[in-house]
Amino acid sequence: MITIPEVGYVKIDKILAVFPVSRSAFWAGVKSGKYPRPYKLSARCTAWRAEDIHALLASYKQEGDK
Template structure:
């Protein structure tokens, strides 16, 4: 696995390289509470905190 920074934000393509699921499964997982919710950076831009993704990896 590639190095994941400890802080910052990841866009969806970067997240899906780390968590190998399709976009539909990712968004359904967010609605179900399985995956962390993203942070809206603008009206059309969502990103995920690197800390949240790291915590998800550790739980898996």
């Protein structure tokens, strides 16, 4: 089972392992503002804050509980 760490940065492959969308759909959501923006850690490394991904997953869980 893949888990997202509580703090730190997470690369897209790990996010997509727990988030049920395609890579292109996730990037489209980032562009539209639906998903959190990434951070460039280096010229070839893009990642998201783990806290932002946990908040996103929690918001979807809340919507599902309604």
